[in-house]
Protein backbone atom coordinates (compact mmCIF):
# COMPACT_ATOMS: atom_id res chain seq x y z
CA UNK A 1 0.00 0.00 0.00
CA UNK A 2 1.30 3.42 -1.00
CA UNK A 3 1.66 5.61 2.08
CA UNK A 4 2.43 9.07 0.66
CA UNK A 5 -0.11 11.32 -1.08
CA UNK A 6 -0.66 14.99 -1.78
CA UNK A 7 -4.22 14.84 -0.49
CA UNK A 8 -6.02 12.20 1.54
CA UNK A 9 -9.82 12.42 1.58
CA UNK A 10 -11.76 10.53 4.23
CA UNK A 11 -15.16 9.64 2.77
CA UNK A 12 -16.54 8.69 -0.64
CA UNK A 13 -19.87 10.54 -0.50
CA UNK A 14 -20.69 13.58 -2.63
CA UNK A 15 -18.42 15.84 -0.57
CA UNK A 16 -15.35 13.60 -0.77
CA UNK A 17 -15.76 12.65 -4.43
CA UNK A 18 -16.55 16.17 -5.65
CA UNK A 19 -13.54 17.53 -3.76
CA UNK A 20 -11.33 14.87 -5.39
CA UNK A 21 -12.72 15.66 -8.86
CA UNK A 22 -12.32 19.42 -8.33
CA UNK A 23 -8.61 19.14 -7.41
CA UNK A 24 -5.95 19.55 -10.12
CA UNK A 25 -5.17 16.27 -11.86
CA UNK A 26 -1.48 16.50 -10.98
CA UNK A 27 -2.34 15.94 -7.31
CA UNK A 28 -1.95 12.39 -6.07
CA UNK A 29 -5.13 11.70 -4.12
CA UNK A 30 -6.29 8.89 -1.86
CA UNK A 31 -10.03 8.70 -1.08
CA UNK A 32 -11.07 6.13 1.53
CA UNK A 33 -14.37 4.77 2.79
CA UNK A 34 -15.02 2.89 6.01
CA UNK A 35 -17.54 0.72 4.16
CA UNK A 36 -18.05 -0.05 0.46
CA UNK A 37 -17.47 3.03 -1.70
CA UNK A 38 -21.24 3.17 -2.24
CA UNK A 39 -21.87 2.87 1.52
CA UNK A 40 -22.59 6.52 2.18
CA UNK A 41 -25.66 8.59 2.93
CA UNK A 42 -25.19 10.46 -0.34
CA UNK A 43 -26.46 7.37 -2.14
CA UNK A 44 -29.63 7.47 -0.04
CA UNK A 45 -30.75 11.03 -0.80
CA UNK A 46 -34.20 10.86 -2.32
CA UNK A 47 -35.86 14.25 -2.62
CA UNK A 48 -33.40 16.29 -4.63
CA UNK A 49 -30.98 19.18 -4.74
CA UNK A 50 -31.78 22.89 -4.67
CA UNK A 51 -30.73 25.32 -7.36
CA UNK A 52 -31.29 29.04 -7.74
CA UNK A 53 -33.63 29.09 -10.76
CA UNK A 54 -33.18 32.76 -11.59
CA UNK A 55 -32.24 36.00 -9.85
CA UNK A 56 -35.90 36.67 -8.99
CA UNK A 57 -35.87 33.73 -6.57
CA UNK A 58 -32.68 34.80 -4.74
CA UNK A 59 -34.33 36.71 -1.87
CA UNK A 60 -36.99 34.06 -1.29
CA UNK A 61 -34.44 31.22 -1.34
CA UNK A 62 -32.17 33.11 1.08
CA UNK A 63 -35.10 33.86 3.41
CA UNK A 64 -36.40 30.25 3.33
CA UNK A 65 -32.93 28.95 4.30
CA UNK A 66 -32.59 31.50 7.09
CA UNK A 67 -36.10 30.96 8.42
CA UNK A 68 -35.66 27.17 8.51
CA UNK A 69 -32.34 27.75 10.35
CA UNK A 70 -34.04 30.00 12.93
CA UNK A 71 -31.86 32.87 11.62
CA UNK A 72 -28.79 31.32 13.26
CA UNK A 73 -27.20 30.62 9.85
CA UNK A 74 -23.96 32.29 8.77
CA UNK A 75 -25.29 34.69 6.15
CA UNK A 76 -22.06 34.71 4.15
CA UNK A 77 -22.16 30.92 3.76
CA UNK A 78 -25.81 30.93 2.69
CA UNK A 79 -25.03 33.57 0.09
CA UNK A 80 -22.05 31.60 -1.23
CA UNK A 81 -24.12 28.42 -1.47
CA UNK A 82 -27.02 29.98 -3.34
CA UNK A 83 -24.82 31.99 -5.71
CA UNK A 84 -22.67 28.92 -6.52
CA UNK A 85 -25.62 26.59 -7.09
CA UNK A 86 -25.98 27.00 -10.87
CA UNK A 87 -22.25 26.56 -11.37
CA UNK A 88 -22.17 23.34 -9.33
CA UNK A 89 -25.26 21.92 -11.05
CA UNK A 90 -23.50 22.69 -14.35
CA UNK A 91 -20.50 20.66 -13.16
CA UNK A 92 -22.78 17.75 -12.24
CA UNK A 93 -24.40 17.78 -15.65
CA UNK A 94 -20.93 17.76 -17.24
CA UNK A 95 -20.07 14.74 -15.10
CA UNK A 96 -23.10 12.99 -16.60
CA UNK A 97 -25.75 13.53 -13.91
CA UNK A 98 -29.30 13.59 -15.26
CA UNK A 99 -32.16 15.51 -13.66
CA UNK A 100 -35.85 15.32 -14.54
CA UNK A 101 -36.62 17.43 -17.61
CA UNK A 102 -39.67 18.39 -19.64
CA UNK A 103 -39.34 19.77 -23.18
CA UNK A 104 -35.59 20.05 -22.61
CA UNK A 105 -36.01 22.21 -19.47
CA UNK A 106 -35.36 21.22 -15.84
CA UNK A 107 -38.45 20.29 -13.81
CA UNK A 108 -38.41 21.73 -10.28
CA UNK A 109 -40.26 20.28 -7.30
CA UNK A 110 -40.95 21.63 -3.83
CA UNK A 111 -40.46 20.43 -0.25
CA UNK A 112 -41.42 21.65 3.23
CA UNK A 113 -40.56 25.28 4.08
CA UNK A 114 -39.71 26.20 0.46
CA UNK A 115 -41.78 29.09 -0.86
CA UNK A 116 -40.98 28.21 -4.50
CA UNK A 117 -40.34 25.12 -6.60
CA UNK A 118 -36.52 25.06 -6.80
CA UNK A 119 -35.52 21.43 -6.29
CA UNK A 120 -34.03 19.32 -9.08
CA UNK A 121 -34.59 15.58 -8.82
CA UNK A 122 -34.03 12.23 -10.49
CA UNK A 123 -37.14 10.16 -9.63
CA UNK A 124 -36.75 9.50 -5.87
CA UNK A 125 -33.10 8.41 -6.15
CA UNK A 126 -31.41 11.76 -6.73
CA UNK A 127 -28.51 10.95 -4.39
CA UNK A 128 -27.76 7.68 -6.14
CA UNK A 129 -27.82 9.38 -9.55
CA UNK A 130 -25.40 12.12 -8.45
CA UNK A 131 -23.04 10.00 -6.36
CA UNK A 132 -22.79 7.05 -8.72
CA UNK A 133 -21.85 9.38 -11.60
CA UNK A 134 -19.23 11.15 -9.45
CA UNK A 135 -17.86 7.77 -8.38
CA UNK A 136 -17.68 6.61 -12.00
CA UNK A 137 -15.76 9.79 -12.97
CA UNK A 138 -13.40 9.40 -9.99
CA UNK A 139 -12.65 5.79 -11.02
CA UNK A 140 -11.62 7.09 -14.45
CA UNK A 141 -9.05 9.51 -13.02
CA UNK A 142 -5.55 8.10 -12.83
CA UNK A 143 -4.54 10.46 -10.02
CA UNK A 144 -7.31 9.26 -7.67
CA UNK A 145 -6.94 6.02 -5.68
CA UNK A 146 -10.19 4.80 -4.13
CA UNK A 147 -9.97 2.45 -1.19
CA UNK A 148 -13.01 0.77 0.39
CA UNK A 149 -13.26 -0.82 3.85
CA UNK A 150 -10.49 1.40 5.15
CA UNK A 151 -11.18 3.24 8.40
CA UNK A 152 -9.54 6.42 9.64
CA UNK A 153 -8.74 5.75 13.29
CA UNK A 154 -6.55 8.78 14.07
CA UNK A 155 -4.79 11.83 12.66
CA UNK A 156 -1.04 12.25 12.49
CA UNK A 157 -0.51 15.77 13.75
CA UNK A 158 1.88 17.94 15.71
CA UNK A 159 1.71 21.54 16.93
CA UNK A 160 -1.73 21.96 15.34
CA UNK A 161 -0.61 20.89 11.84
CA UNK A 162 -2.07 17.77 10.24
CA UNK A 163 0.35 15.54 8.32
CA UNK A 164 -1.95 12.63 7.51
CA UNK A 165 -4.01 9.88 9.10
CA UNK A 166 -3.81 6.40 10.57
CA UNK A 167 -6.05 3.87 8.81
CA UNK A 168 -7.13 0.34 9.62
CA UNK A 169 -8.07 -2.31 7.06
CA UNK A 170 -10.78 -4.95 7.56
CA UNK A 171 -8.37 -7.21 9.46
CA UNK A 172 -7.46 -4.41 11.85
CA UNK A 173 -4.02 -3.88 10.31
CA UNK A 174 -3.05 -0.23 10.79
CA UNK A 175 -0.97 2.01 8.50
CA UNK A 176 0.08 5.65 8.79
CA UNK A 177 -0.55 7.65 5.60
CA UNK A 178 1.30 10.87 5.00
CA UNK A 179 -0.36 13.71 3.08
CA UNK A 180 0.16 17.44 2.64
CA UNK A 181 -3.55 17.93 3.15
CA UNK A 182 -6.23 15.88 4.87
CA UNK A 183 -9.89 16.43 3.95
CA UNK A 184 -12.53 15.06 6.30
CA UNK A 185 -15.68 14.13 4.36
CA UNK A 186 -16.99 11.57 6.84
CA UNK A 187 -20.71 12.44 6.78
CA UNK A 188 -22.97 12.77 9.81
CA UNK A 189 -23.38 10.88 13.05
CA UNK A 190 -26.59 8.85 12.76
CA UNK A 191 -24.77 5.65 13.73
CA UNK A 192 -24.59 6.75 17.36
CA UNK A 193 -28.42 6.94 17.50
CA UNK A 194 -30.77 4.00 17.95
CA UNK A 195 -33.18 5.25 15.24
CA UNK A 196 -31.62 6.99 12.26
CA UNK A 197 -31.99 7.19 8.50
CA UNK A 198 -28.17 7.14 8.20
CA UNK A 199 -25.92 4.15 7.58
CA UNK A 200 -24.90 2.62 10.92
CA UNK A 201 -21.16 3.03 10.20
CA UNK A 202 -21.49 6.79 9.76
CA UNK A 203 -20.99 7.70 13.36
CA UNK A 204 -19.14 11.00 13.76
CA UNK A 205 -15.60 9.53 13.99
CA UNK A 206 -14.04 12.78 12.77
CA UNK A 207 -15.84 14.70 15.50
CA UNK A 208 -14.36 12.47 18.19
CA UNK A 209 -10.89 13.01 16.71
CA UNK A 210 -11.51 16.77 16.59
CA UNK A 211 -12.34 16.70 20.31
CA UNK A 212 -9.31 14.57 21.03
CA UNK A 213 -6.93 16.85 19.10
CA UNK A 214 -8.50 20.16 20.22
CA UNK A 215 -9.98 21.20 16.88
CA UNK A 216 -12.97 23.52 17.15
CA UNK A 217 -16.48 22.12 16.84
CA UNK A 218 -19.69 24.09 16.44
CA UNK A 219 -23.35 23.44 17.34
CA UNK A 220 -22.93 19.75 18.16
CA UNK A 221 -26.43 19.65 19.60
CA UNK A 222 -28.04 20.72 16.31
CA UNK A 223 -29.25 17.32 15.19
CA UNK A 224 -32.18 17.13 12.78
CA UNK A 225 -34.97 14.68 13.31
CA UNK A 226 -36.84 13.82 10.09
CA UNK A 227 -40.60 13.75 10.63
CA UNK A 228 -41.45 10.82 8.37
CA UNK A 229 -39.59 7.51 8.36
CA UNK A 230 -41.38 4.23 7.73
CA UNK A 231 -42.40 2.70 11.06
CA UNK A 232 -41.49 -0.96 11.48
CA UNK A 233 -40.93 -3.15 14.51
CA UNK A 234 -37.52 -4.31 13.20
CA UNK A 235 -34.36 -2.40 14.11
CA UNK A 236 -31.61 -1.21 11.71
CA UNK A 237 -31.56 1.84 9.47
CA UNK A 238 -34.86 3.70 9.30
CA UNK A 239 -36.27 4.09 5.77
CA UNK A 240 -37.00 7.70 4.89
CA UNK A 241 -40.21 8.84 3.26
CA UNK A 242 -39.02 11.99 1.55
CA UNK A 243 -40.42 15.39 2.35
CA UNK A 244 -41.27 15.82 -1.32
CA UNK A 245 -44.09 13.30 -0.77
CA UNK A 246 -45.66 15.88 1.53
CA UNK A 247 -44.55 18.60 -0.90
CA UNK A 248 -46.66 16.88 -3.56
CA UNK A 249 -49.68 16.74 -1.24
CA UNK A 250 -49.54 13.78 1.20
CA UNK A 251 -50.99 14.59 4.62
CA UNK A 252 -50.43 13.34 8.18
CA UNK A 253 -53.24 11.70 10.10
CA UNK A 254 -53.57 10.63 13.74
CA UNK A 255 -54.92 7.29 14.95
CA UNK A 256 -58.51 8.48 14.36
CA UNK A 257 -57.72 9.55 10.80
CA UNK A 258 -57.73 13.29 11.59
CA UNK A 259 -55.24 15.69 10.07
CA UNK A 260 -53.38 17.46 12.91
CA UNK A 261 -50.69 19.79 11.51
CA UNK A 262 -49.50 21.76 8.47
CA UNK A 263 -47.19 19.18 6.84
CA UNK A 264 -45.04 21.76 5.05
CA UNK A 265 -43.68 23.57 8.09
CA UNK A 266 -39.93 23.22 8.86
CA UNK A 267 -38.89 19.69 9.86
CA UNK A 268 -38.35 20.42 13.55
CA UNK A 269 -41.86 21.86 13.83
CA UNK A 270 -43.52 18.91 12.04
CA UNK A 271 -41.49 16.38 14.09
CA UNK A 272 -42.61 18.06 17.32
CA UNK A 273 -46.24 17.99 16.21
CA UNK A 274 -45.93 14.24 15.53
CA UNK A 275 -44.19 13.49 18.86
CA UNK A 276 -46.86 15.51 20.69
CA UNK A 277 -49.64 13.62 18.92
CA UNK A 278 -48.04 10.22 19.61
CA UNK A 279 -47.72 11.14 23.29
CA UNK A 280 -51.30 12.44 23.49
CA UNK A 281 -52.75 9.30 21.85
CA UNK A 282 -50.25 6.79 23.31
CA UNK A 283 -49.18 5.51 19.86
CA UNK A 284 -45.81 4.46 18.35
CA UNK A 285 -46.44 6.26 15.05
CA UNK A 286 -48.85 8.42 13.05
CA UNK A 287 -50.10 7.81 9.50
CA UNK A 288 -49.12 9.29 6.14
CA UNK A 289 -51.98 9.52 3.66
CA UNK A 290 -50.78 9.55 0.01
CA UNK A 291 -54.30 9.84 -1.44
CA UNK A 292 -54.12 13.57 -2.39
CA UNK A 293 -51.27 12.66 -4.82
CA UNK A 294 -52.37 11.38 -8.23
CA UNK A 295 -51.61 7.67 -8.78
CA UNK A 296 -49.31 8.35 -11.77
CA UNK A 297 -47.30 10.83 -9.70
CA UNK A 298 -46.83 8.28 -6.90
CA UNK A 299 -45.67 5.59 -9.32
CA UNK A 300 -43.43 7.80 -11.46
CA UNK A 301 -41.98 10.28 -8.96
CA UNK A 302 -41.71 7.94 -5.95
CA UNK A 303 -41.15 4.40 -7.30
CA UNK A 304 -38.59 3.47 -4.66
CA UNK A 305 -40.68 4.73 -1.74
CA UNK A 306 -43.76 3.01 -3.19
CA UNK A 307 -41.89 -0.29 -3.44
CA UNK A 308 -40.44 -0.12 0.09
CA UNK A 309 -43.84 0.67 1.61
CA UNK A 310 -45.36 -2.28 -0.27
CA UNK A 311 -42.58 -4.57 0.99
CA UNK A 312 -43.45 -3.47 4.54
CA UNK A 313 -47.10 -4.43 3.90
CA UNK A 314 -48.61 -1.03 3.06
CA UNK A 315 -49.78 0.01 -0.41
CA UNK A 316 -49.54 3.84 -0.64
CA UNK A 317 -52.22 3.76 -3.38
CA UNK A 318 -54.80 2.35 -0.98
CA UNK A 319 -53.45 2.35 2.61
CA UNK A 320 -52.26 4.89 5.11
CA UNK A 321 -48.53 4.30 5.77
CA UNK A 322 -47.24 4.34 9.40
CA UNK A 323 -44.49 6.92 9.98
CA UNK A 324 -42.36 8.02 12.91
CA UNK A 325 -39.62 10.70 13.27
CA UNK A 326 -35.96 9.55 13.37
CA UNK A 327 -32.48 11.14 13.52
CA UNK A 328 -31.64 12.27 10.02
CA UNK A 329 -29.10 15.06 9.64
CA UNK A 330 -26.40 16.88 11.56
CA UNK A 331 -26.31 20.67 11.20
CA UNK A 332 -23.35 21.09 13.56
CA UNK A 333 -19.89 19.68 13.06
CA UNK A 334 -16.24 20.59 12.75
CA UNK A 335 -16.08 24.36 12.51
CA UNK A 336 -14.81 25.54 9.11
CA UNK A 337 -14.39 28.89 7.40
CA UNK A 338 -15.79 29.75 3.98
CA UNK A 339 -13.02 27.74 2.29
CA UNK A 340 -13.72 24.67 4.46
CA UNK A 341 -10.57 25.08 6.57
CA UNK A 342 -10.70 23.76 10.12
CA UNK A 343 -8.80 25.34 13.01
CA UNK A 344 -5.93 22.88 12.42
CA UNK A 345 -3.49 23.70 9.61
CA UNK A 346 -3.60 21.47 6.52
CA UNK A 347 -6.89 19.95 7.69
CA UNK A 348 -10.17 20.65 5.86
CA UNK A 349 -13.69 19.40 6.55
CA UNK A 350 -16.51 19.23 3.98
CA UNK A 351 -20.06 17.89 3.76
CA UNK A 352 -22.09 16.84 6.77
CA UNK A 353 -19.01 16.43 9.00
CA UNK A 354 -18.33 20.13 8.76
CA UNK A 355 -20.17 23.17 10.04
CA UNK A 356 -19.85 26.17 7.74
CA UNK A 357 -23.03 27.66 9.19
CA UNK A 358 -25.25 27.27 6.11
CA UNK A 359 -27.99 25.44 7.98
CA UNK A 360 -28.10 27.32 11.27
CA UNK A 361 -30.25 25.49 13.77
CA UNK A 362 -32.24 23.47 11.24
CA UNK A 363 -31.62 22.49 7.63
CA UNK A 364 -33.93 23.46 4.82
CA UNK A 365 -34.83 20.36 2.79
CA UNK A 366 -32.54 19.57 -0.17
CA UNK A 367 -29.90 22.12 0.83
CA UNK A 368 -27.39 19.55 2.10
CA UNK A 369 -26.27 17.93 -1.15
CA UNK A 370 -25.80 21.41 -2.59
CA UNK A 371 -23.95 22.70 0.48
CA UNK A 372 -21.67 19.62 0.45
CA UNK A 373 -20.78 20.15 -3.23
CA UNK A 374 -20.28 23.91 -3.08
CA UNK A 375 -17.95 23.83 -0.08
CA UNK A 376 -16.09 20.71 -1.25
CA UNK A 377 -15.23 22.59 -4.44
CA UNK A 378 -14.12 25.61 -2.42
CA UNK A 379 -11.82 23.37 -0.35
CA UNK A 380 -10.33 21.95 -3.56
CA UNK A 381 -9.69 25.43 -4.95
CA UNK A 382 -8.12 26.59 -1.70
CA UNK A 383 -5.82 23.55 -1.66
CA UNK A 384 -4.91 24.09 -5.32
CA UNK A 385 -4.06 27.73 -4.60
CA UNK A 386 -1.80 26.95 -1.64
CA UNK A 387 1.85 27.33 -2.66
CA UNK A 388 3.56 25.27 -0.01
CA UNK A 389 2.75 22.94 2.84
CA UNK A 390 4.55 22.26 6.10
CA UNK A 391 6.38 18.91 6.18
CA UNK A 392 6.94 16.82 9.31
CA UNK A 393 10.53 16.50 10.48
CA UNK A 394 10.16 12.80 11.23
CA UNK A 395 6.72 11.45 10.16
CA UNK A 396 7.29 7.89 11.38
CA UNK A 397 8.02 9.04 14.89
CA UNK A 398 4.90 11.20 15.18
CA UNK A 399 2.66 8.24 15.82
CA UNK A 400 2.90 5.17 18.03
CA UNK A 401 1.37 2.39 15.94
CA UNK A 402 1.19 0.06 18.97
CA UNK A 403 -1.58 2.24 20.39
CA UNK A 404 -4.27 0.91 18.00
CA UNK A 405 -4.35 -2.75 18.96
CA UNK A 406 -7.84 -2.73 20.48
CA UNK A 407 -9.71 -1.00 17.63
CA UNK A 408 -13.27 -1.99 18.64
CA UNK A 409 -12.76 -0.33 22.04
CA UNK A 410 -11.27 2.77 20.42
CA UNK A 411 -14.24 3.14 18.05
CA UNK A 412 -16.70 2.55 20.90
CA UNK A 413 -14.92 5.23 22.88
CA UNK A 414 -15.23 7.64 19.93
CA UNK A 415 -18.98 7.01 19.74
CA UNK A 416 -19.36 7.66 23.47
CA UNK A 417 -17.37 10.90 23.10
CA UNK A 418 -19.71 12.07 20.31
CA UNK A 419 -22.89 11.24 22.22
CA UNK A 420 -21.44 12.82 25.36
CA UNK A 421 -20.66 16.04 23.47
CA UNK A 422 -24.17 16.24 22.00
CA UNK A 423 -25.75 15.77 25.42
CA UNK A 424 -23.40 18.27 27.06
CA UNK A 425 -24.13 20.90 24.41
CA UNK A 426 -27.88 20.30 24.69
CA UNK A 427 -27.78 20.86 28.43
CA UNK A 428 -25.56 23.94 28.15
CA UNK A 429 -27.81 25.52 25.55
CA UNK A 430 -30.96 24.74 27.50
CA UNK A 431 -29.40 26.34 30.59
CA UNK A 432 -28.34 29.44 28.61
CA UNK A 433 -31.76 29.79 27.01
CA UNK A 434 -33.47 29.47 30.38
CA UNK A 435 -31.57 32.49 31.76
Ligand SMILES: Cc1cc2nc3c(=O)[nH]c(=O)nc-3n(C[C@H](O)[C@H](O)[C@H](O)COP(=O)(O)OP(=O)(O)OC[C@H]3O[C@@H](n4cnc5c(N)ncnc54)[C@H](O)[C@@H]3O)c2cc1C
Nearest residue numbers: 011012013015034040041042045047048152187351352369
Ligand atom coordinates in the same frame (compact mmCIF):
# COMPACT_ATOMS: atom_id res chain seq x y z
C1 LIG B 1 -32.17 8.80 3.72
C2 LIG B 1 -31.57 10.13 3.41
C3 LIG B 1 -32.16 10.96 2.48
C4 LIG B 1 -31.61 12.21 2.19
N1 LIG B 1 -32.19 12.99 1.22
C5 LIG B 1 -31.61 14.18 0.89
C6 LIG B 1 -32.11 14.96 -0.18
O1 LIG B 1 -33.09 14.61 -0.83
N2 LIG B 1 -31.47 16.12 -0.48
C7 LIG B 1 -30.38 16.57 0.21
O2 LIG B 1 -29.84 17.65 -0.10
N3 LIG B 1 -29.87 15.82 1.22
C8 LIG B 1 -30.44 14.64 1.56
N4 LIG B 1 -29.91 13.89 2.57
C9 LIG B 1 -28.69 14.33 3.24
C10 LIG B 1 -27.49 14.10 2.34
O3 LIG B 1 -27.62 12.86 1.69
C11 LIG B 1 -26.20 14.11 3.16
O4 LIG B 1 -26.15 15.24 3.98
C12 LIG B 1 -25.00 14.16 2.24
O5 LIG B 1 -25.09 13.12 1.29
C13 LIG B 1 -23.72 14.03 3.04
O6 LIG B 1 -22.68 13.77 2.16
P1 LIG B 1 -21.23 13.53 2.72
O7 LIG B 1 -20.36 13.35 1.54
O8 LIG B 1 -20.90 14.62 3.69
O9 LIG B 1 -21.32 12.20 3.59
P2 LIG B 1 -21.76 10.71 3.21
O10 LIG B 1 -22.37 10.62 1.89
O11 LIG B 1 -22.53 10.20 4.37
O12 LIG B 1 -20.38 9.93 3.13
C14 LIG B 1 -19.61 9.71 4.29
C15 LIG B 1 -18.40 8.89 3.90
O13 LIG B 1 -17.47 8.91 4.99
C16 LIG B 1 -17.00 7.59 5.21
N5 LIG B 1 -16.52 7.51 6.60
C17 LIG B 1 -17.16 7.84 7.74
N6 LIG B 1 -16.35 7.66 8.80
C18 LIG B 1 -15.18 7.17 8.31
C19 LIG B 1 -13.96 6.75 8.88
N7 LIG B 1 -13.74 6.78 10.21
N8 LIG B 1 -12.98 6.29 8.06
C20 LIG B 1 -13.16 6.22 6.71
N9 LIG B 1 -14.30 6.62 6.11
C21 LIG B 1 -15.29 7.09 6.90
C22 LIG B 1 -18.19 6.72 4.89
O14 LIG B 1 -17.82 5.37 4.67
C23 LIG B 1 -18.70 7.43 3.62
O15 LIG B 1 -17.93 7.01 2.52
C24 LIG B 1 -30.46 12.64 2.88
C25 LIG B 1 -29.87 11.81 3.83
C26 LIG B 1 -30.40 10.57 4.10
C27 LIG B 1 -29.75 9.68 5.12
